Amino acid sequence: MDDSAVVAHHATLEDKRAQYMAPNVQKRKRIRNIVIGALAVLLALAVALGALYFFVLRKHSSNKDNTTSGGGSGSSLTGGSPTRTSSGASPSNTVRVTGGDGSVVTFEDGSTMVYRNSFAGTWYYDPNDPFNNNAQAQSWTPPLNTTFKFGTNKIRGVNLGGWLNTEPFISPALYEKYLDASTPAIDEWTLSTNMAADKASGGLGQLENHYATFITEEDFALIAAAGLNFVRIPFPYWAISVFPGEPFLEGTAWKYFLKAIQWARKYGIRINLDLHAIPGSQNAFNHSGKFGLVNWLYGTMGLANAQRSLDIIRILVEFISQLQYSPVIPVFGLVNEPLAPSIGIDVLGSFYLQAYYMIRNITGVGTGKGPFITIHDGFLPINGWYGFLSGADRIMLDTHPYLCFQALDPSPPSQQAGRPCGAWAGRINQTMQNFGMVNAGEWSLGYTDCGLFLNGVGLGTRYEGNLSTFPSTRIGSCAPVLDWENYNQSTKSGLMAFGLAQMDVLQNWFFWTWKIGNSSVSGRVESPHWSYRLGWENGWLPKDPRSASGVCASQGVTTLWTPPLAAWQTGGQGAGTIAAGQLQTYGAWPPTTMSPSVNNVQALPQYTPTGSLPTLPVPTFTGSVASTVSPGDGWYDSSDTVGYYTSIQGCSYPNGWSAVSAPIPTGCGGSARKRNGGQVVAAAAAGPPWATITPSPRLR
DSSP: OOHHHHHHHHHHHHHHHHHHHHHHHHHHHHHHHHHHHHHHHHHHHHHHHHHHIIIIIOOOOOOOOOOSSOOSSSOTTOOOOOEEOOTTSOOTTTTOOEEOTTOEEEOTTSOEEEOOOTTOOBEEOOTTSTTOOOOBSSTTSOOTTSOOOBTTBOOEEEEOTTSSSOOTTTSHHHHHTTTTSSSOOOSHHHHHHHHHHOGGGTTTHHHHHHHHHHSOHHHHHHHHHTTOOEEEEEEEGGGTOOOTTOOSOOSHHHHHHHHHHHHHHHHTOEEEEEEEEOTTOSSOOGGGSSSSOOOSSSSTTHHHHHHHHHHHHHHHHHHHTSTTTTTTOOEEESOSOOOHHHHOHHHHHHHHHHHHHHHHHHHOSSTTSSOEEEEEOTTSOGGGGTTTTTTOSSEEEEEOOOSTTSSOOOSOGGGTTTHHHHHHHHHHHHHHHHTOOEEEOOOOSOSSOOSTTTTOTTOOOTTTTOTTTOTTOOOOOSHHHHOGGGOOHHHHHHHHHHHHHHHHHHSSEEESOSOOOOOTTTSSOSOGGGOHHHHHHHTSSOSSGGGGTTHHHHTTOOOOOOSOOOGGGGTSTTTTOOOHHHHHHHOOSSOSOBTTTBOOGGGSOOOEEEEOOOOOOOOOOOTTHHHHOOOOOSOSOTTOOOOEEEOOTTOOOOOTTSOTTOOOOTTSOOSOEEEETTEEEEOOTTOOOOSSOOSOOEEO
16 A cells, blocks of 8 residues: 555544444443542542531540640640630521531520630530530540549539629629628628619629629630539529528529530530538538528527528439439539538538438439539548548548638749648548548639638738738738739749649649639739639640649659549449448437537427428420420439428527527427428437438438
């Protein structure tokens, strides 16, 4: 073939090849497109499933308390504040029910926030599944759907002081308004009295405004972001009921405690519910409701007020033991800071045992059956409680080691860090060994008592020197302590070291308190060493509380307690069998004697359990959720049917808050009582003979 023939032949072959290949190319293109499309669908499905796994179905298994530098995304020593947007806008993530660091979370009021948690914590709230417990505060804290192992997992907590139970130094603006009243506001009794008379300002409704604004959902998000996993919530008895003549705002605080449960659940935070104020005052301090006199387990109305407090405890435990709430509230404090030097350890111990029996007859015995029961040391040496109620099911000792109320040391913060480890390591370690679980329910950065109203309204400070009140302790000026806006780096570093030492030696703790409100006079915080949030945001409290680990060892204190606790101490084998000697010592209820100089306790005024029993309201839901979700009925044990303590007909009771030395009225006493089938019957003078808890009888 010549060249022209070759070209022609080649062209013919190409034409034929093109004719042959055209349909196959199209077919292969279709196949390729189908394959690519299928792969894209599979990839999208994989991404969706991954997101679903991370955001909805993720089961958190990293519960190890890791003290290394790792802490989730970013540095473990950085926290981060959420960025909040205004309310009213439609949230952009209406379908999102969970998220981690950097996710957008929507608050109850419709406002949104970028959630910052560098410790791999995740929030979770599904309005269609409101009791879901998938949230986790940090990677090292068990999620709420997993048991918190007391003694092994560490409590790193903060109090929500001054919120539902107000205190002048925490919420000074509430009190400053009524300092010039004919009866100045010095405690919640006088505050409530002044507010009720001030109709123009909203009366007692001012307290509800405080509840609604002082602590909000944003605080719970920040608490998780700060590396904290527990809140201790001081709770007043008037959130449930009041008796005639008591000026407190009745019932309203409960609505906000329900919000606290929801917020804690959303951010994976657990609650220690602490009964902070009880009828008659357990310590005469302003935070007990009324400053001045102890009328609980002390004086003429001491027994009657104790009976009322047992009812309050009973109602709260019935509520929090419901399965919808128990994972969020695993700790219950019987009574905050009872003044045992006045009351007496035998009398206080008798009450503790009585309350213990009542609670465990409601919940049963063993892990998962009701909360840990916290008892305060009553300001007695902690070693006096070694062996107390040995064998009891899940009791925890609460101690409040404040250095500033002991011998004052005016040294600068840089010299304070050496005090806690040496002072407290021995007694904390020995208590974990000889008693069981112990937590520091309150502590602070206060190395002086500088702070507006810290010692009480009008009492000044020992540090600065109110000569009429503290004549022998005037040692300097509070000005440099309170000038927190101008702290230099040395001061901040010293406070940081002081705080880390306390965290390390106390091991399980709740800082007092999360937030101090501004003074209405100065417009600023006047007690800076008592606000965790202020210190966290301004650089004198750690971004990661785990950085406290090893501080005491660096000071040569190497005897920190090593877990775990004994099985019976955490609800395992042997729990519930109380040592016979302890029953013999504390088993009488009511106690046989009571201070001051009451030798016939049976003759003291008492109440009778024949009143209408109040139960606490549960959350309400609307729409389809209302028919698919059960919030409970407020009462865990349906067989617990005995009535509420109420006045005995015909008895003229003395004032329950000022009756220490009042004459004992006639017709108001009686023998010790117990609940049995709804009837009030006489009990043996020796009190409960049982060494183990049984479903009945229920003691009163």
